[in-house]
Structure formats: C-alpha cells, structure tokens
Amino acid sequence: MRLRRLFRTSVFQLTLVYMVLFAASVGALSLFIYWATLGYLERQTSATIEAEINGLYEQFERRGLAGLADIINERVQRDAERRSVYLLADAIGRPLAGNVGYWPPTLDVGAEWVDFTKREENGIETPVRAALLRVGPGFRLLVGRDIRELADIRRELRRASVYGVTLTLGLALIGGLFMALSAQRRLAELNRTARQIIAGDLSRRAAVKGSRDEHDELAININAMLDQIENLLAGMRHVGDSVAHDLRGPLTRLRNRLETVASAAEPRREDLAECVQQLDQVLETFNALLRIARVESGAYRSAFTAVDLGAIVRDVCELYQAAADEQRIALRCEHEAAVEVFGDRELLAQALTNLLDNAVKYTPRGGTVTVRLTRGGDTASLSVADSGPGIAEADRSRVLQRFTRLDQARSQPGNGLGLALVNAVTLQHHGRLTLGDNAPGLVVTLEVPALAPAVAPL
Amino acid sequence: MAFHRSSPLLGSTPSGVTDTVRILVIEDDKDVASFIRSGLVQAGCNVDHASNGKDGLFLATTEKYDALIVDRMLPGVDGLTVIRTLRASANATPVLILSALGEVDDRVKGLKAGGDDYLVKPFAFSELLARLEALVRRAKGAGDNQTTVLRAADLEMDLLRREVRRAGQPIDLQPREFQLLEFLLRHTGQVVTRTMLLEGVWDYHFDPQTNVIDVHISRLRSKIDRGFDRPLLHTVRGVGYRLDG
Numbered sequence: 099m100r101l102r103r104l105f106r107t108s109v110f111q112l113t114l115v116y117m118v119l120f121a122a123s124v125g126a127l128s129l130f131i132y133w134a135t136l137g138y139l140e141r142q143t144s145a146t147i148e149a150e151i152n153g154l155y156e157q158f159e160r161r162g163l164a165g166l167a168d169i170i171n172e173r174v175q176r177d178a179e180r181r182s183v184y185l186l187a188d189a190i191g192r193p194l195a196g197n198v199g200y201w202p203p204t205l206d207v208g209a210e211w212v213d214f215t216k217r218e219e220n221g222i223e224t225p226v227r228a229a230l231l232r233v234g235p236g237f238r239l240l241v242g243r244d245i246r247e248l249a250d251i252r253r254e255l256r257r258a259s260v261y262g263v264t265l266t267l268g269l270a271l272i273g274g275l276f277m278a279l280s281a282q283r284r285l286a287e288l289n290r291t292a293r294q295i296i297a298g299d300l301s302r303r304a305a306v307k308g309s310r311d312e313h314d315e316l317a318i319n320i321n322a323m324l325d326q327i328e329n330l331l332a333g334m335r336h337v338g339d340s341v342a343h344d345l346r347g348p349l350t351r352l353r354n355r356l357e358t359v360a361s362a363a364e365p366r367r368e369d370l371a372e373c374v375q376q377l378d379q380v381l382e383t384f385n386a387l388l389r390i391a392r393v394e395s396g397a398y399r400s401a402f403t404a405v406d407l408g409a410i411v412r413d414v415c416e417l418y419q420a421a422a423d424e425q426r427i428a429l430r431c432e433h434e435a436a437v438e439v440f441g442d443r444e445l446l447a448q449a450l451t452n453l454l455d456n457a458v459k460y461t462p463r464g465g466t467v468t469v470r471l472t473r474g475g476d477t478a479s480l481s482v483a484d485s486g487p488g489i490a491e492a493d494r495s496r497v498l499q500r501f502t503r504l505d506q507a508r509s510q511p512g513n514g515l516g517l518a519l520v521n522a523v524t525l526q527h528h529g530r531l532t533l534g535d536n537a538p539g540l541v542v543t544l545e546v547p548a549l550a551p552a553v554a555p556l
Numbered sequence: 557m558a559f560h561r562s563s564p565l566l567g568s569t570p571s572g573v574t575d576t577v578r579i580l581v582i583e584d585d586k587d588v589a590s591f592i593r594s595g596l597v598q599a600g601c602n603v604d605h606a607s608n609g610k611d612g613l614f615l616a617t618t619e620k621y622d623a624l625i626v627d628r629m630l631p632g633v634d635g636l637t638v639i640r641t642l643r644a645s646a647n648a649t650p651v652l653i654l655s656a657l658g659e660v661d662d663r664v665k666g667l668k669a670g671g672d673d674y675l676v677k678p679f680a681f682s683e684l685l686a687r688l689e690a691l692v693r694r695a696k697g698a699g700d701n702q703t704t705v706l707r708a709a710d711l712e713m714d715l716l717r718r719e720v721r722r723a724g725q726p727i728d729l730q731p732r733e734f735q736l737l738e739f740l741l742r743h744t745g746q747v748v749t750r751t752m753l754l755e756g757v758w759d760y761h762f763d764p765q766t767n768v769i770d771v772h773i774s775r776l777r778s779k780i781d782r783g784f785d786r787p788l789l790h791t792v793r794g795v796g797y798r799l800d801g
C-alpha cells in the first residue's frame with residue numbers, strides 16, 4: 099500500500115519519465131558506438147580483401163591460371179594463423195587451389211560479396227566474409243577473411259548496450275525511489291501537521307530542518323501563515339469575549355429595568371425612555387464595531403480621492419472649539435496650507451474627531467490641546483497633543499485594540515472603540531499611528547503618505 | 557401640515573394646517589413597516605404601505621404622495637431601482653432611503669440614484685420624523701428658494717448682506733454660527749436632529765460621540781435669545797432643536 103502510494107507521488111512519476119529519457123539516450127549512444135566501431139572494422143576487412151583479390155587478379159592476367167594457383171597455394175602456406183580463405187574453382191565448383199575443400203553450396207555465384215560459414219575437418223565452424231571474381235572462362239576466385247573477431251566484437255557491443263541500458267534503468271529506479279521517499283517523508287510530515295491542526299491543535303508547527311531547501315521554505319511560510327491565523331483567531335476571540343462582556347452589562351440592566359416596568363402597576367414613561375437610551379448605547383457599540391470591520395475590509399478604498407487634510411483639520415477644530423472653550427481648555431490648531439493625501443474625507447475627519455474627543459475628554463480644565471498638521475517630504479503628519487494624564491508606555495499598543503479601556507478611563511463615557519477606529523483608518527490609508535509622551539500628556543501622531551504638492555504656475 | 561406632535565418625544569405643537577400629508581412606505585420587514593406606520597399615523601399622516609418594490613413602484617406612480625420612505629433591500633425590484641425608475645419618469649416626490657445596519661450604507665450611491673435623504677437602521681423614530689418633515693416642507697416650499705431674507709418671529713436674516721437682526725438690533729455671528737442659524741431658519745418650526753445639523757452645516761455624516769453640537773447651539777442661543785422675553789431656540793429633549801417661528 100505504502101509502495102503504491104509512493105508510485106502515485108509526482109516525484110516518482112517525474113523520476114520514471116526521467117529514467118525512460120535517460121535510458122533512451124544511453125541506448126542511442128550505444129547504438130552509435132556499435133555502428134561506428136563495427137562499420138570501421140568491416141570497412142577495413144573489406145578493403146583488405148579487395149586489395150588482395152585485385153592483386154591476385156593481376157597475377158592471373160600476368161601468369162595465367164596455373165600461376166595464380168601457385169601463388170594461392172604459396173599464400174595458404176604462409177598464412178600461419180589460417181585467417182585467410184582462398185579458393186580457385188572451375189565452372190562446376192571443383193577446387194583447383196586454396197584452403198577450402200569445397201565450393202560453399204549456398205553461395206550465389208553472381209554476387210560480389212558473400213558471407214558464409216566455413217566448416218573445418220575437425221568440426222570447427224568459422225564465419226567468413228569473402229569477395230568473388232570470375233577469372234578466365236568459367237573459373238571463379240574466392241578470397242575471404244575469417245571474421246570471427248568481428249562477430250565477437252558485435253556480440254560484445256550488443257551485450258554491453260543491453261547491460262548499460264538495463265543498469266541505467268535500474269539505477270534510475272533506485273534513485274527515483276530514494277528521491278520520492280525523501281520528498282514523501284517531508285510532505286508526509288507537513289500533512290501530519292496539517293491534519294493535527296485541522297483536528298483542532300492550532301499550536302502545531304511544521305518542522306524546519308534548517309537545510310534552507312524548498313521544503314524548509316514551504317514549512318517556514320506555512321508556519322508564518324499559522325502564526326497569523328492564530329493571532330487573528332486570538333483577536334477574534336478577544337473581540338467576541340469583549341462584545342459579550344461589554345454588551346452583557348447594558349443588556350442585563352435593560353432587561354432588569356424592562357422587567358420592573360412590565361410588572362409595575364403604572365409604567366412610567368421616563369423608565370421606558372431610559373430603556374431606549376440604554377439600547378441606543380448597545381446599538382452604538384455595534385455600529386462602531388461594524389464600522390471598524392468595514393474600514394478594515396477595505397470597503398472604502400474604492401472611493402479614495404485626493405483629500406485636503408488642512409481643510410479637515412480646520413473643520414474639525416472649529417467643530418470642537420466651542421466644546422473646548424466650555425471646559426476652559428485651550429485648543430490650538432496649527433496647520434500648513436493644503437496638505438493633500440489620497441483617502442476618504444469622512445473617515446479622516448472621523449479619525450481626527452475621535453482623537454480630539456479623547457483629548458478634550460481627558461484634559462483637565464485649564465489644559466491645552468494642540469492639533470498640528472505638518473508635511474515632511476512625502477509624509478503628512480497629523481498630531482493631537484494634550485496635557486492630560488497620558489498613557490503609560492506599556493499600555494500604548496494595547497489601547498489601539500478594540501474594547502481596551504484603561505482603568506483611569508472607566509469613569510468616562512466611551513466604548514473603547516475610538517482609537518481602534520483611528521488605527522483602522524490609518525492602516526487603510528497606508529499610514530502609521532504612534533502614541534507618545536507629551537510630558538505631561540499624550541501625543542497621538544497619525545502619519546500618512548502625502549500627495550505631491552500641486553506645482554504653482556510660473 | 558399635519559405633523560401633529562402627539563408623539564411624547566416631540567412634545568406637542570399644534571400645527572393648524574389642515575391638509576393631510578400622504579406618505580408611502582416601501583419596506584419588506586413587517587415589524588419595521590408597522591413601527592413606521594403607527595408612528596406616522598400618530599403624527600397625523602396618511603400612510604400607505606407596499607411590501608415589495610413592484611407594488612411600491614405601482615403605488616408611487618399611480619397615487620400622489622408627499623414623500624416616500626424606501627428600503628434599499630427589497631424583494632424583486634430593489635429600492636434604488638424603484639427610485640431611479642421614478643426619477644426617470646419625472647416623478648419628483650421626495651424620497652427618504654432606509655438602509656439596514658451592516659449593509660453597505662453607501663449614501664452617495666443612494667443619493668445619486670435620486671434619493672433626497674438617507675437614514676441607517678436602526679433609527680429613532682424622532683430622527684425619521686424630523687427628516688421626513690424637512691423633506692416634505694422643502695418640497696412644498698421649493699418655489700421660494702430665491703428668498704434673500706429668512707424670518708422667524710422678530711428674528712431676521714439677510715442672506716445677501718449676511719446680517720442678522722432681532723427686533724431690529726444687529727446680532728454679530730461667526731461664519732459657522734451664521735450657517736447654523738440659516739439651517740435652523742430654513743427649518744423653522746421643525747425639529748432638527750444633531751446629525752441633521754452635522755450633515756447640513758458641517759457636511760459630515762458620522763455621529764460624534766460627545767455634545768459638540770450642543771455647545772455650538774448654546775453659543776448661538778446666547779446670542780439670539782439673551783435679553784429677549786421670548787426664547788426662539790428650543791432644545792427638544794433626546795431629539796434635537798427647534799427654532800420657533
């Protein structure tokens with residue numbers, strides 16, 4: 099079963115294809131060597147035979163048939179290795195001279211080249227290649243060579259080719275299995291981790307070998323993705339818990355009050371009006387949550403245009419001036435003319451409104467709130483500084499999350515969503531929100547990319 | 557005008573005008589529809605109701621209404637299509653669009669389709685009534701847009717000279733206070749809510765958490781009412797403000 103699964107892996111299948119291709123090339127190479135080597139040897143043999151038969155024919159022309167027979171016999175005597183084959187025969191095949199006792203029966207007399215097997219007296223069979231020539235009226239001359247070596251070489255080459263291809267296939271198969279197995283092992287690990295995570299154990303992580311190969315890269319990426327998912331889930335859980343906690347209070351109070359009203363002999367209008375007010379608070383929290391979710395989903399992005407932050411600062415400052423005056427807070431507004439950013443006017447105005455709202459809310463009477471808009475290079479920087487109690491450094495990143503309400507803020511009205519919305523708006527504008535120390539007080543700085551200032555006509 | 561202020565939230569102001577205001581509510585949610593209907597009937601309106609876009613469109617084109625309340629999400633023909641169809645056939649009846657919480661409350665899209673105002677559910681009935689009244693009044697007084705002087709009792713605003721007088725005495729207003737008073741004067745006798753003011757005067761469409769608008773109103777009040785026997789600018793508790801004529 100395990101093997102069958104292995105055969106299905108893509109690595110193994112790739113190996114098979116590779117193996118076939120490789121074996122085919124080894125085969126082709128062997129074939130080439132076979133043809134080249136044998137062809138050379140055969141041509142050489144043929145050339146030797148041809149030279150010899152031509153030489154003998156010259157002898158025949160010069161010295162006649164008897165002379166030719168003498169030379170042939172002489173050469174047979176000299177050929178100690180018995181590698182050469184000579185035969186001079188008459189028209190019906192009776193030998194006149196040479197070292198073959200009979201005219202080979204299968205021999206076609208019309209051919210120029212023949213291959214045949216010579217049988218010796220002692221029964222040894224020898225393959226022979228030979229050339230034929232007519233000499234004089236009705237006589238035939240056959241000159242050949244023992245080609246046993248050639249046949250041996252051919253056989254050896256064939257065998258080498260077959261072994262080579264087989265060996266290649268075998269090695270490739272073993273290599274493929276090995277590669278497929280190791281790849282399979284890494285993937286099986288990843289799959290096991292994935293299954294454990296699916297089963298509910300989100301803390302599992304893929305093993306990283308440290309080899310920096312593609313499996314490691316995959317494992318690292320998967321781990322990063324899992325971390326992100328775990329963070330998001332934790333965030334969701336936090337929001338869910340907070341929603342439950344934040345709404346349970348007002349909803350419980352509302353329920354109690356309604357029960358009182360329902361059981362009262364004469365329901366009072368004021369009680370009911372207060373119920374509506376409490377319900378409105380709950381709805382407001384819902385609205386704020388939905389708005390943050392919508393901002394984070396990027397729903398407003400498509401409507402982004404060039405927006406003058408300066409105008410927004412002017413508007414919102416003016417909106418809050420009266421409220422600040424009433425609390426004896428000095429609201430100062432410093433802004434450069436026309437700092438344009440790419441964004442949503444409403445969202446940016448609401449972000450600034452939330453910041454100013456906090457600043458005015460937490461600054462004691464006689465304090466100062468300063469709104470400052472500056473442009474540095476291609477960044478628009480909008481800061482709201484107050485002279486209130488400030489936020490301890492340890493709490494600063496926490497207050498940007500939904501529903502965070504610091505202890506000293508609990509006495510003030512609010513739902514803990516104001517800064518979360520500001521943060522969401524900032525992020526949607528590709529900006530950065532930082533909380534700093536105004537010594538004393540808090541300074542919140544919102545930095546977003548600014549559009550290039552319009553070039554004044556010359 | 558028959559917006560009788562019998563609603564406890566609005567207090568009671570006898571209107572003294574006899575013609576009944578006819579409103580068509582196109583809304584598929586039965587609860588919301590009956591909530592709006594009973595409230596409007598209590599305010600003295602004559603209310604028709606359609607629970608889908610097709611019926612609503614039929615009623616809107618065959619009958620004469622003073623205003624329509626149209627839900628965005630309707631079975632069959634959706635709200636924006638209803639409005640577009642009406643506008644395409646030169647029907648100028650004022651339309652208040654309702655959009656549910658969590659829906660894409662794209663007010664720009666709604667107003668582009670031909671809506672006159674936009675309200676997100678859930679809403680306070682007083683907010684709906686105030687906006688509806690503003691729409692109906694505006695439609696009826698569409699002709700006198702050319703007026704250059706706005707009046708309420710002995711308060712007078714000259715739009716060309718940008719001057720305000722009460723009982724002949726000049727009152728010095730900041731530009732934003734002037735705009736605020738102009739908006740109130742254009743809605744004399746009607747309740748305007750805080751969000752209506754934020755939209756109409758500041759052109760922002762979100763809800764500021766705190767009472768920033770209240771402070772502006774109290775400043776304006778101190779300028780136009782201080783030293784006079786009869787106060788003109790009233791706070792309608794839990795709803796908004798009203799400038800009496």
